[in-house]
Amino acid sequence: MEAEAVVEARGLEKSYGETVALSGASLAVEAGEVFALIGPNGAGKTTLVRALTGTTEPDSGQARIMGESPTAVDRGRLGVLPQDFTPPDRLTAHELLAYYAGLYDDARDPDDVLADVGLADTGETWYEDLSGGQQRRVCVGATLVNDPDVLFLDEPTTGIDPAGRRTVWRLIEDLAASGTTVILTTHDMAEAQRLADRVGLLASGSVIARGTPDALVSDHGGSSRLTIETTADPAAFDDLEHPVSRPERHRGRSAESAVVVRDIDPEAIATVVDYLERRSLEYTGLTWAEPDLEDVYLALADRAELERTAAVDDVADQSDAVEAGETA
Numbered sequence: 001m002e003a004e005a006v007v008e009a010r011g012l013e014k015s016y017g018e019t020v021a022l023s024g025a026s027l028a029v030e031a032g033e034v035f036a037l038i039g040p041n042g043a044g045k046t047t048l049v050r051a052l053t054g055t056t057e058p059d060s061g062q063a064r065i066m067g068e069s070p071t072a073v074d075r076g077r078l079g080v081l082p083q084d085f086t087p088p089d090r091l092t093a094h095e096l097l098a099y100y101a102g103l104y105d106d107a108r109d110p111d112d113v114l115a116d117v118g119l120a121d122t123g124e125t126w127y128e129d130l131s132g133g134q135q136r137r138v139c140v141g142a143t144l145v146n147d148p149d150v151l152f153l154d155e156p157t158t159g160i161d162p163a164g165r166r167t168v169w170r171l172i173e174d175l176a177a178s179g180t181t182v183i184l185t186t187h188d189m190a191e192a193q194r195l196a197d198r199v200g201l202l203a204s205g206s207v208i209a210r211g212t213p214d215a216l217v218s219d220h221g222g223s224s225r226l227t228i229e230t231t232a233d234p235a236a237f238d239d240l241e242h243p244v245s246r247p248e249r250h251r252g253r254s255a256e257s258a259v260v261v262r263d264i265d266p267e268a269i270a271t272v273v274d275y276l277e278r279r280s281l282e283y284t285g286l287t288w289a290e291p292d293l294e295d296v297y298l299a300l301a302d303r304a305e306l307e308r309t310a311a312v313d314d315v316a317d318q319s320d321a322v323e324a325g326e327t328a
């Protein structure tokens, strides 16, 4: 484990009855890093954050923050935004931040915090009258009143509009630049790619890949691709010198309305256009893209899910076999 890690998880395990939430999760986050935890619903991200912040007791394994156990660490040095944080709502945004500021000896000015989260003009509005995204930004503000050294943000930008999201992103970047260590969870791959120094991909309760976004993309993202908006059969592209398939997903539309040409440089796009014209294949658009974190996520999370279901099937098969043996 890195000597300079300020947040460490080592082999954390946690089950709720039959449900395994963490199955040996390990990570080490260094001072001043922004570390993004990504992974499918139910992968264990929130449970890992809760174990690291002392709000849930792991069944086994070790969690440390700034060299202390999460329950013993000085809470004044931590900021924690839970996923389901719901503050009292009969307060204005300013009163709410002043309330949380009152819990610390040397808190920041609530007006400054409101300005940080882009709500300088909204301080006198009742919390309950704020939009969902504004409420979430006030909640992010509540984690900043004590100027924490280590900040945990569980899905900080969920429900926030694109402009508000950028405000929160800039805020996180400024915090990181001033030395704050940030651990965040997100389903937004653009957010992870933009903010994170390193990303950890959690699947079925363990961190199955970690690294800088660029390293993960280069190791697991696959090749560049050209998406052709067409209903033509992929078999119509058999003579093209690049592999062609239906996309796994297609911007919310049917995968039947597109084919993807893999492993293709931008310079080769003209040859594909030529191919389409010569074969009279109709198309409505062409989009070239390099692989990104979303491709990593889909490749690794899908593989982990397949392995998990295969393991469950194996166990079911074995228990069927045992039952069959017992009844025989």
Ligand SMILES: Nc1ncnc2c1ncn2[C@@H]1O[C@H](COP(=O)(O)OP(=O)(O)OP(=O)(O)O)[C@@H](O)[C@H]1O
Binding pocket: 016, 019, 020, 021, 039, 040, 041, 042, 043, 044, 045, 046, 047, 048, 083
């Ligand atoms: N308090 C609890 N009681 C029972 N089961 C729980 C509890 N907390 C989490 N779980 C279960 O543990 C697993 C991991 O949940 P967790 O909330 O950590 O996942 P997550 O990766 O944060 O998911 P999401 O992306 O949906 O927020 C899930 O199967 C969940 O149902």
